[in-house]
Amino acid sequence: MELIIDDLSKKFKDKEAVSHVSLKLTPGVWGLLGANGAGKTTLMRMLGGTLKPTGGRVLYDGISIQVLGEKYRDIFGYLPQEFGFYPEFTVRDYLEYMAVLKGLPKRRSKEKIEELLERMTLSDVRKKKIAKLSGGMKRRVGIAQALLNEPEVLILDEPTSGLDPGERVRFRNLLSEFASHDRIVLISTHIVSDVEYIATCNAVMKGGKIQAVGTTEELVTLVNGKVWNGTIPAGQLAEYENRLQIVNLRNEADGRISVRYLAEKPGIEDSVPAVPRLEDLYLWMFPESRFDKEAD
């Protein structure tokens, strides 16, 4: 099974949101990393067939998704970034309604809904109105609806926003397990830790283009020799921040500050090289995003 993105582009007036993207997605978890405005949502909407490309095509096992139409929708699951719920529906009624829209046979949908309520730890709130749920619970309902038809291609746009750390770990485990059954799972995120350990492969998007593709291990080699640990006097942080791209810091008991920073050459005396992580690559490629890092 494969989903081929072939020279895909989308132009909004004179803004090219996605520019000549080509990528071959195979079964496994794929991380689509990129800062706000990189083009991730636009790309995902075209993969779902809800947005018409200006150029290029998407092929599922060699056939255009436009040609497949209804057949493609049957094997496709999507969680949009902005997810419109029916706030007056209960969780269960909503999932039943979505199952009908997806054309699931009644018996199968009953079993599937029970299973998903359990797996997404929503059983206790099944009779609650969606309007009354917390943000994280609503997100889990969104994920559950995307999984209803056990899609072969599952696309999740920023699925972990609003989830607490425990929910995020459970969600990552669920996706890994789901993808192990010969399914393509594509997750867009700007929270690198969401995909760092579970993604079979990552694609890094910037300015509408895919800038790098590879496993986490392959991608981190791009910042080999550029990640350093050093210590600085507490009063001089601002000065060092002007010169270096500091990605992490910790106040030490002796009043100094340990910093992890990115640079072509060491910029602090006695610095030692650090083992690069995917987040270092991301911050190297998107230096502006270090101000809106989210906690793991």
Ligand SMILES: Nc1ncnc2c1ncn2[C@@H]1O[C@H](COP(=O)(O)OP(=O)(O)OP(=O)(O)O)[C@@H](O)[C@H]1O
């Ligand atoms: N309907 C539209 N009309 C005009 N411009 C658009 C439209 N949709 C997206 N864009 C522009 O295309 C670019 C890519 O947007 P997109 O939403 O795909 O990025 P993204 O990587 O998903 O970012 P975010 O995480 O903030 O959603 C942005 O500059 C955005 O303003």
